[in-house]
Structures are given as C-alpha cells and as structure tokens.
Amino acid sequence: MLLTAIVFLPLVGALLVMLAGGRGDRPEREGTVRAVALGVSLVAFAATLFLWWRFDAADPGFQFVENRPWLPQFGIAYHLGVDGISLFLVVLTGFLTPLALLCSWESTHKNVKLFSFFLLALESAMLGVFVSIDLFLFYIFWDAVLIPMYFLIGIWGYERRIYAAVKFILYTMVGSILMLIAIIGLAYAHGGGQPTFDLQQLYGTALSWEMEKWFFLAFALAFLIKVPLFPFHTWLPDAHVEAPTAGSVILAGVMLKMGTYGLLRFAAPLFPHAFEYFAPYIAILAVVGIVYGALVAMVQPDMKKLVAYSSVSHLGFVVLGLCSNTVQGVEGAIYQMLNHGVSTGGLFMIVGMLSDRRHTRLISEYGGIKAVMPRLVACFLLVTLSSIAVPGFNGFVGEFLILLGSFRWWPVATAVGATGVILSAVYMLWMFQRVNYGEVTNPKNSALPDLSGREWAMMIPTVAMCIFMGVAPALFLRPMEPSIAKLIDLIHGVGR
Numbered sequence: 372m373l374l375t376a377i378v379f380l381p382l383v384g385a386l387l388v389m390l391a392g393g394r395g396d397r398p399e400r401e402g403t404v405r406a407v408a409l410g411v412s413l414v415a416f417a418a419t420l421f422l423w424w425r426f427d428a429a430d431p432g433f434q435f436v437e438n439r440p441w442l443p444q445f446g447i448a449y450h451l452g453v454d455g456i457s458l459f460l461v462v463l464t465g466f467l468t469p470l471a472l473l474c475s476w477e478s479t480h481k482n483v484k485l486f487s488f489f490l491l492a493l494e495s496a497m498l499g500v501f502v503s504i505d506l507f508l509f510y511i512f513w514d515a516v517l518i519p520m521y522f523l524i525g526i527w528g529y530e531r532r533i534y535a536a537v538k539f540i541l542y543t544m545v546g547s548i549l550m551l552i553a554i555i556g557l558a559y560a561h562g563g564g565q566p567t568f569d570l571q572q573l574y575g576t577a578l579s580w581e582m583e584k585w586f587f588l589a590f591a592l593a594f595l596i597k598v599p600l601f602p603f604h605t606w607l608p609d610a611h612v613e614a615p616t617a618g619s620v621i622l623a624g625v626m627l628k629m630g631t632y633g634l635l636r637f638a639a640p641l642f643p644h645a646f647e648y649f650a651p652y653i654a655i656l657a658v659v660g661i662v663y664g665a666l667v668a669m670v671q672p673d674m675k676k677l678v679a680y681s682s683v684s685h686l687g688f689v690v691l692g693l694c695s696n697t698v699q700g701v702e703g704a705i706y707q708m709l710n711h712g713v714s715t716g717g718l719f720m721i722v723g724m725l726s727d728r729r730h731t732r733l734i735s736e737y738g739g740i741k742a743v744m745p746r747l748v749a750c751f752l753l754v755t756l757s758s759i760a761v762p763g764f765n766g767f768v769g770e771f772l773i774l775l776g777s778f779r780w781w782p783v784a785t786a787v788g789a790t791g792v793i794l795s796a797v798y799m800l801w802m803f804q805r806v807n808y809g810e811v812t813n814p815k816n817s818a819l820p821d822l823s824g825r826e827w828a829m830m831i832p833t834v835a836m837c838i839f840m841g842v843a844p845a846l847f848l849r850p851m852e853p854s855i856a857k858l859i860d861l862i863h864g865v866g867r
Contacts (some may be wrong), residue, residue: 373425373435373626374451377418377461378498381468384411385491388484391534397825401483405476408487408566412469415494418841419465423850426458431853433504433571440862441508445560449503455854456636456705459500462629463712464501466832467624468494471617473829474720478727479527479615482680486527489519490617497625506554506568509637514547520522528613535606535613539609542606546593553589556582557641574640574861587645590638591653597630600653600659600690600736604683611679616723619675621681628708631689635858639693643862647696654781655696658689658788665794669801674722674732677802679716683759684712684791691788692773696862700776702848705858710757710840717754719834721747724826725806728819734802739811744821748807750830757837759796763842778859 391407426434431453441449453461471490479486498517499512515541525536540801558566561576577587596603607627611619639646664683671677685707692704723746725740726732741748753764760766770792778785780851822830840847 372437372455373418373422374437374502377415377422377465378451378495378502380415380418380495381411381491381498382495382798383414384408385495387411387489388487388491391484391763396645401480404484404487405472408471408491409469411491412465412472412494413619414417416465419462421483422453423458423462426453426455426850428455428850429561429853431857436504441505443620444571445507445540446565447507448505449508450569451502452504453502455851457632457761458850459709460625460632461498461703463628463709464494464497464625467620467712467716468834470716470720470829470833471624473538473615473825474620474723475615476825477643478723479617481527486523486617490621493519493523493621496620497629499700504570506558506570506573506637508568509570510547510551510554511530513550513629513633513802514544517543517547517630520622523612523618524610527615527618530613531609532613533676533728535609538606539610540639542596542599542603543593546596546614550593553586557586569670570637570641576641578642580644583642583645587638587642587649590642591634592648594630594638595635595653595656595690597633598627598686599630599679599683600656600687601663601683602656604660604664605847607683608676609678611719612673612676614718616726618825618830619719619723620716623678623719623840624712627682627686628712631686631693631704631708632745634690635704640858640861646862650694650696651781654691654777654784657687657690657694658784660684661691661788661791662794665791665798667834669794669798672733673736674725674734674802674806675719676732676733677798678718678722681718681763681795682711682715688770688773688788688791691777694781694858695777697776697779698852698856698859699772699782701859702774702851703776705851705855706764706844706847707773708773710765710769713836713840714754714757714764717750717821717830717837720759720829721751721754724822729815736813737806737816738809739814740808740816740819741782741807742811743816743819746822747826747830750822753834754837754864755799757841759799760792763838763841765837765844768841768844786795 436452503509510669668680689704692700757764760770
C-alpha cells in the first residue's frame with residue numbers, strides 16, 4: 372500500500388485544497404490554500420524519502436509490488452512496483468513539487484485554489500507513470516499528465532500561453548495515440564488467446580521483425596517527443612517560455628524525464644532487436660540535439676528561453692547514454708536525469724525570481740546585479756556551475772559516466788557530443804556574466820531586494836542537492852546498479 376499512498380496522496384491533497392478557504396481567490400484566503408497545498412506536498416515528499424529508506428539496494432527486481440485485478444477479462448491489473456531505475460525519479464518528483472509551490476507564492480494570485488489543485492494532481496499523475504508496471508495503467512497516468520499541465524500553461528502562463536498549451540498537447544498526443552495502438556497490439560501478440568498488459572510477462576514476447584520494428588517506433592516516437600529529442604523539440608521552448616515558473620520547474624525537472632524513462636523501461640527491453648538496430652540513429656539525433664541546443668541557447672536574448680534550449684542539449688546527453696546500452700552509460704543517464712531536474716529546476720526558479728522583481732527576462736535589461744543582490748547571485752553561480760558540470764557538482768558525475776559508457780559503444784559520436792560540455796559552459800557563463808557583472812546601468816536594477824525567507828527555503832535545498840550529489844554519488848548510484856544490470860542483461864539476452 373506504500374506506493375498507492377505515495378501516488379494518490381497528492382490527489383487527495385488536491386481535493387482538500389478545493390475545500391479549503393472558501394473560494395480561495397481572495398487575498399485573505401490564499402494563505403490557507405497555499406499552506407494546505409504545501410503541507411500535502413511536503414508529506415508526499417516525506418513518503419518518498421521513507422520509500423528510499425525502506426528500499427533494498429541489493430535487490431534488482433521490483434519492490435513494494437501491488438498487484439490487483441482491475442479488468443481481468445482484458446488482462447489489465449492495478450500493478451505497481453519500484454526498482455532502482457524508478458526509485459529516485461519518484462523522490463525527485465516529491466522534492467520538486469514543494470519548491471514549485473513555493474516559487475508561485477508571490478507570482479500567482481489568479482485562482483490560487485485551482486492552480487494548487489492542478490499542480491498536486493500533476494504530481495500524482497507523474498508519480499503514477501514511474502511506478503506503473505501494467506502498460507494500460509502506465510498509459511492512463513501518461514496521458515493524465517497532459518491535462519493539468521495544459522491548464523497550468525493555458526491559464527497561468529504569459530502572453531502566448533494558449534498557443535503554447537495547444538502546441539504542447541498536440542505534439543504529445545500524436546505520439547501517445549501511436550503508442551496506445553502499439554500497446555494494444557503487443558498485448559494481443561503475447562499469445563495464449565488472452566491479452567495481457569503486464570510488463571514483466573510482455574518482456575521476451577516473440578514478434579516478427581516487421582511488427583517489432585513498427586511497435587518500437589511507435590513507442591520511441593512518443594517518448595522522444597516528450598524528451599524532447601531533436602527534431603521533435605519545437606514544442607518545448609514555447610511551453611517553457613509561456614508557462615508560469617512553477618510549470619517550468621515541473622516540466623523541466625520531471626516531465627521531460629518521463630520520455631527518457633519510458634525509452635529505458637518500455638521501448639528498449641520490450642523490443643530489444645529493434646532497439647539495437649535503431650540505437651545508432653537515435654544517438655545521431657541525440658548528438659545533433661546536444662550541439663544544436665547549445666548553439667541556439669547561445670544566441671537567446673531571453674534567459675528563460677536560453678535555459679529551455681539548454682534542456683534540449685542536456686537531455687541529448689541522457690539519450691546518448693541510454694543508447695550505449697552499457698551499465699556506465701545507462702547509470703550516467705539516470706543520474707543525469709536527476710541532476711538536470713535539480714539544476715535546471717533551480718535555474719528556472721532563479722529566472723522566476725528575477726522576473727518577479729523586474730517583470731522582464733531579457734538579458735539586456737540586467738547587468739551588475741551582483742552588487743545589489745549578492746546572495747541571490749551566489750546561489751545563481753552555484754546552480755550554474757552544477758548545470759555546466761564542474762567537478763564537485765552533480766552534473767559532472769552524470770556526464771562523466773555517460774561519456775565513459777558511450778565511448779565504449781561509439782567513440783566518434785561520443786567525441787562530437789562531448790563538445791556540448793564546452794558549449795554549455797560558453798552560453799551559461801556568458802549569460803551569467805551579462806546578467807550579474809559589470810556596472811548597474813539600468814536604474815531599475817539599483818534597488819532590487821535580495822533573497823527573502825521564502826526564496827531561501829527554495830534555494831538552500833536546491834544548492835545543497837547540487838553539491839551533495841556531486842560529492843556523494845555512490846549513495847544514489849548503488850541502488851540503481853543492480854536494476855540497470857538486470858535490464859541490460861534482459862536486452863542483450865533477448866536482442867542477440
């Protein structure tokens with residue numbers, strides 16, 4: 372029952388939010404609504420930490436399994452489980468949701484109750500994605516994620532929010548529908564006359580090459596759009612730029628990881644022959660995305676758009692690690708999912724803080740704010756160093772493992788992709804220098820307030836995780852390795 376409690380606690384909290392504080396859109400009632408939402412998210416985070424504490428790092432299989440018939444005549448069950456691959460994605464979701472609620476405290480005042488409801492409902496759906504081991508149940512959670520994020524962008528976003536929200540849902544729905552067809556086909560191809568959606572039973576299903584190829588492409592398209600991998604990335608900058616800060620934090624921190632997680636958990640082991648065949652082509656797209664995302668980020672005048680394109684580059688590294696199908700590469704990819712969630716979530720929070728103060732995200736509107744807001748800039752620097760993978764920070768560990776694993780598989784692609792490490796330092800440090808150093812030439816920047824108590828509560832855990840994951844990676848890598856090795860053995864055993 373622990374996983375059920377973790378998944379549905381935020382949804383129960385969302386319903387409680389709707390009952391709290393009357394209408395919830397009056398200033399005197401906003402505090403009650405926000406407090407209830409934040410309290411629920413903190414309890415959910417505590418539950419994920421308890422899950423981590425109870426987790427057996429030596430067991431490569433699924434733990435805390437819950438399996439109950441749901442629609443037995445169709446082979447559908449309520450089947451949950453967590454292993455070393457999904458454990459920290461669950462913890463990451465619990466970690467970022469309270470921070471997302473905190474960063475909206477001063478910037479969101481329109482219908483706070485509904486905003487908090489959608490954010491908590493979104494958390495439940497994302498948690499469900501990471502612990503579902505029934506394909507039908509996974510698909511329900513996968514599509515359920517779209518609804519609250521669509522409203523978060525469309526109602527609380529910026530000027531072009533409707534365009535961005537519609538583009539986001541259309542892109543992701545196209546891939547989702549094709550994946551649903553493949554899921555149904557796979558369930559009936561399992562054999563025995565009775566369909567099954569149980570992931571563990573579907574591993575090793577004998578398929579013709581043509582069927583396996585098309586099923587894999589349907590799954591992979593859905594996941595690569597969500598990543599998003601070049602050239603399926605065009606929805607992401609619009610969604611990030613137009614989304615409220617809380618939406619950007621969750622979108623970058625957790626939702627993009629659903630794509631890379633799906634590729635590893637479902638597409639690769641379910642269709643191992645097709646995965647090994649198409650992995651080099653996907654890796655080429657990943658390398659192109661690494662370089663392209665970095666070059667486009669370099670010329671962005673808007674800080675938020677720059678960080679959005681940096682995600683295209685960073686997630687390209689994750690996909691490259693997954694395609695290597697080596698323990699080091701996959702381990703680095705999962706670790707980099709976590710790193711990206713923490714560091715890029717932190718960057719979006721900082722950009723949101725600056726935007727709340729100046730009501731602009733244009734780099735040219737800033738300059739010299741280190742003298743005005745030294746504490747905020749100090750946090751900005753530490754998160755930036757994490758993002759560009761400086762040794763001692765979390766990003767270095769993930770990128771090193773990815774490069775180590777992928778070099779064994781394809782040295783040339785790895786060498787080209789490694790240029791993204793240099794380019795990321797160029798665009799991030801250049802942006803940091805233009806925003807924070809030099810003279811204060813704009814009088815609007817001369818009296819900006821430094822970090823408030825609420826903002827300290829956001830930045831302290833973010834910066835702490837950037838450093839802690841950089842100096843103590845074994846605490847996170849040890850529980851992952853048995854599950855990764857088991858999954859890679861499954862792919863190699865069936866795919867060869």
